[in-house]
Amino acid sequence: MVSIKSEAIDLVTEADVAAEKHIMSGVSALMPEALFVGEESVAADTKLLDRLASAQLAVVVDPIDGTANYAADLPLFAVMAAVVRHGETIAGIIYDPMGDDWIMAERGGGAWRRRPDGEAVRLRSAATLPLEQMVGTASVAFIPPDRRAEIMSNLAKVRLVSNFRCAGHEYRTLVSGHSQFAMYNKLMPWDHLAGVLISQEAGAYAARLDGSTYQPHHVDGGLLVATDRDAWADLRRRVFTF
Secondary structure (H helix, E strand, C coil): CEEECCCCCCEEEHHHHHHHHHHHHHHHHHCCCCEEEEHHHHHHCCHHHHCCCCCCEEEEEEEEECHHHHHCCCCCCEEEEEEEECCEEEEEEEEECCCCEEEEEECCCCEEEECCCCCEEEECCCCCCCHHHCEEEECCCCCCHHHHHHHHHHHHHCCEEECCCCHHHHHHHHHCCCCCEEEECCCCHHHHHHHHHHHHHCCCEEEECCCCCCCCCCCCCCEEEECCHHHHHHHHHHCCCC
């Protein structure tokens, strides 16, 4: 069964709810002291999100990232989780159920792709390119209506821009060296904590659109991730002119 949450592009399925309950059970067994912040749990109790900023230890989970793709039988969805300690993301993982592999990072330990057979590959972001050669992703659905036409026009300055409707796979593409940037306006923590940490550990630069540090409790202010700080600044100045 598929249901609409806030609008037609914001969906939830029985699988989302069941997957989150399953993950919550596992987390509770391993880390009973941790605050569990799941997308569907917050949908049921919005006050849960307010506790993230002050939690000593929290696990933040998106049971199915890319629910619209999943509901449409498109094999482009992911499972994401992050561990937050004293307001800092210290570990993150993005699992691809279709490919049965995952990318992950612990702060200071680099970014890795791993498979069930034990194979591990170090991930590194791509080399920075001139703006007109950049390939990237941008979530345009939440661009403020009064700025949408300008930003969409600015995106013509890059070589190619896409939107997978799945942040997990957009981050996977970036940290695997196949794109130069990713931009988002809506900042729910389950969508970005794991991806930002993995991107940073792969050598990329991430910050909110005003240049401030992205933190686990942020839900607005936009987010831009790019191959390095110079690329970030160029994209911010010439494309994402909010």
